[in-house]
Amino acid sequence: MTPSAHFDLTPWNTFGMKAYADWGLAFDSLAELQQILLDDRWRNLPRLVLGGGSNILFTSDFSGLVLVNAMKGIDVTECDDAWSLHVAAGENWHQLVQWSLSQGMAGLENMALIPGSVGAAPVQNIGAYGVEVCRYCSYVDVWDLDLQQQLRIPAQECGFGYRESRFKQEWQHSRIITAVGFKLPKQWQAVTGYGPLRELGSQVTAQQIFNTVCQLRLEKLPQPEQLGNAGSFFKNPTVDAGKAAALQAEYPVMPAYPQADGSVKLAAGWLIERAGLKGLEMGRAAVHAQQALVLVNLGGAAAFEIVKLAKHVQQRVHEQFGIKLTPEVRFMGTTGEVTLDEACSCAD
Ligand SMILES: Cc1cc2nc3c(=O)[nH]c(=O)nc-3n(C[C@H](O)[C@H](O)[C@H](O)COP(=O)(O)OP(=O)(O)OC[C@H]3O[C@@H](n4cnc5c(N)ncnc54)[C@H](O)[C@@H]3O)c2cc1C
Structure with a gap:
């Protein structure tokens, strides 16, 4: 099997972003993978290995080779x-x-x-x-x-x-x-x-x-077949005990989970909801109305709409609680992974 040109990534990302890779192939054996990686036509291209694309936001087309792992057994x-x-x-x-x-x-x-x-x-x-x-x-x-x-x-x-x-x-x-x-x-x-x-x-x-x-x-949770998403968009943040105590004094009902190392894990979804962002729609992107930790594609959203919403959520939570949320979702740019800030600056 050889990779296909202009490989459609739409079925390979649960956000439902319309994107293409220059080349793409689903491989089902180690031998097939080795053969492609040794071939001069593909070996030096930017490369992305995918499973089901359920933890990824394609922020643009991918100028390289996408390899979908289809090995079974x-x-x-x-x-x-x-x-x-x-x-x-x-x-x-x-x-x-x-x-x-x-x-x-x-x-x-x-x-x-x-x-x-x-x-x-x-x-x-x-x-x-x-x-x-x-x-x-x-x-x-x-x-x-x-x-x-x-x-x-x-x-x-x-x-x-x-x-x-x-x-x-x-x-x-x-x-x-x-x-x-x-x-x-x-x-x-x-x-x-x-x-x-x-x-x-x-x-x-x-x-x-x-x-x-x-x-x-x-x-x-919203089902990606109905409403494109990649599960929790942000990780639950961890703060030191002093910061957690100060926040709890201000927000007594705030969920907080003490960790073995003395730090405290907070619920990102609660912070987003408390910042008044649950259900917020910006263009065709939204903070899910039932589950604030999930950002959704309301239908036909462009990646920049999701990215701008994510940045807005990050900024608002930071303003209110002094905590910078870290994305759990991975952003894939033209030739590889980019940060939320990089994805944002491309969207401007
Ligand atoms: C509705 C929904 C609910 C979710 N709930 C949860 C949850 O409860 N807990 C949780 O942890 N996650 C959750 N997720 C996130 C997601 O399901 C997981 O991260 C999952 O493991 C991603 O699998 P994937 O095959 O789709 O990976 P992909 O999105 O295809 O890839 C994710 C990353 O892994 C790399 N990768 C994939 N396969 C390989 C490989 N064979 N070798 C090397 N690198 C590889 C990719 O390059 C990429 O960087 C949820 C997602 C959705 C859409």
């Missing part, structure tokens, strides 16, 4: 106390959660219905309802472009943090994730400490958690 091995899953990067995340539960392997249920691919899950260490993927990830297999070889990176070396990993930063251009290893202990423990899951009680099953998480997400 799940292998399971078993020992006395755990199942080990080796999952190809192009598998769909939610389908993996569903399938593992159907096989009696519990653990991933709190992360049901997170859109996207298995290969992207370690990139921002996806998480929901009190569980992050790093809890069960044992290794990540990559194709290393500098060494021209496949490597297995143990989870401890991936630099996992809150919506962070080394794949997002230092390895962004040098390592393509081809598979992810998971270890699911047979001694399953429910994680129900988060929000409405608390009501499920102590006798809960993994399937009940899965069902509840799916129901909550379907009620709470």
